[in-house]
Amino acid sequence: MAERDALACEHFARPAIDVALDLIGRTLDVRDAETVRSAVIVETEAYGGVEDLASHAAFRPGGRAAIMRETPGLIYVYAAYGMYPCLNIVTNPEGEPSAVLIRGILPLEASKSIDGPGRSARWLGVTLDDQGQSICGDRFWVSTSRVPLPVERTRRIGITRGVDTEWRYVARLE
DNA sequence: CGCAAGATTATT
DNA sequence: ATAATCTTGCGA
Numbered sequence: 001m002a003e004r005d006a007l008a009c010e011h012f013a014r015p016a017i018d019v020a021l022d023l024i025g026r027t028l029d030v031r032d033a034e035t036v037r038s039a040v041i042v043e044t045e046a047y048g049g050v051e052d053l054a055s056h057a058a059f060r061p062g063g064r065a066a067i068m069r070e071t072p073g074l075i076y077v078y079a080a081y082g083m084y085p086c087l088n089i090v091t092n093p094e095g096e097p098s099a100v101l102i103r104g105i106l107p108l109e110a111s112k113s114i115d116g117p118g119r120s121a122r123w124l125g126v127t128l129d130d131q132g133q134s135i136c137g138d139r140f141w142v143s144t145s146r147v148p149l150p151v152e153r154t155r156r157i158g159i160t161r162g163v164d165t166e167w168r169y170v171a172r173l174e
Numbered sequence: 175c176g177c178a179a180g181a182t183t184a185t186t
Numbered sequence: 187a188t189a190a191t192c193t194t195g196c197g198a
Contacts, residue, residue, distance in 0.1 A: 047181070054181070060194055080182045082192030088181085101181060118182050158181055 006141035009073030009134060012091045016046035016098035017167055019091040023100060024151050024171050027108070027143035030124045037124050039105035040147060042113055042171040045156050048091075048098020054162030057097035064131060068097035075133040075140060077126060084118030087126045089135050103157070104170065113173060149173070 007026075012019055023041045030037045047055040048068060056065035056078065067076045068090055076088035076099050088099040105120045106113040114120050133139055149171040156168045 045181070056181070056194095060180085063194060065194090078181075079192065081180060081190080082182095083190065084182050086181065103181090116182070156181075160180085 004141060005143050005145060006136055007144055009071070009136040011073075011142075012089055012135065013072040013093070014091060015093045015096075016048045016091045016100050019089070020044040020046040020100045020167065021151065021153075021169050022146075023089075023102075023142070024169050025147040025149045027145070027147075028102070028105065028124070029141050029143070030126065031139050032125055037107070038109075039107040039114075039120075039124065040171075041102060041104075041142075042106050042149070042173065043102075043104025043115070044169050045101045045103055046091075046098070046167040047088075047101060049096055052098075052162050052165070054156065054159040055097070055099075057099075059161075061097070065097075067132060068092075068099050069095070073135045075130050075135060077121070077128050077131045079128060080118055085121045085126055085128055085130075086117040087121040087124065087130075103168070106173070 023044050057068045072092040074090040077085050080086050087102045090099050103117045104115050152170045153166050154168045155166050
């Protein structure tokens with residue numbers, strides 16, 4: 001079998017804000033029993049750090065979000081409003097609980113981008129059971145290659161606290 | 175044990 | 187604008 005074009009887990013052992021920007025333009029692959037879904041990451045948000053009140057690690061540190069304290073490169077999945085699984089990648093700088101939320105993707109076989117964390121995770125086939133999986137494993141991996149895209153930096157969406165920090169990145173698509 | 179809030183989405 | 191739907195945290 002050919003070498004897989006995958007980033008090593010150590011790549012995510014950096015501040016979430018750095019990883020969030022770095023991920024824009026990279027391809028995310030998710031292997032299913034039958035197929036492999038591939039999509040370019042076009043929108044991300046960084047969460048974490050002791051000062052980030054919007055982070056689950058700050059106001060909901062127990063339960064699933066505890067994984068944000070674990071090894072970088074692990075998958076954190078939470079159900080937004082109890083209904084929609086959302087995909088995160090744990091990115092631990094120095095024991096600081098943090099993660100990057102995948103908010104938008106551009107499926108390779110599609111022409112239209114998918115907007116929103118719930119819709120993105122659903123297209124990729126991500127479920128709550130993927131909690132704890134590795135982003136550099138058999139089911140999930142991210143390409144070493146990166147499509148150069150114009151990136152915009154904005155405030156995060158859908159939150160009521162920590163609204164001042166500009167920790168969201170969006171690729172500007174033609 | 176009960177209740178309110180929340181990193182959302184589809185429908186009215 | 188608002189319902190759908192459930193985990194987590196907090197107060198009684």
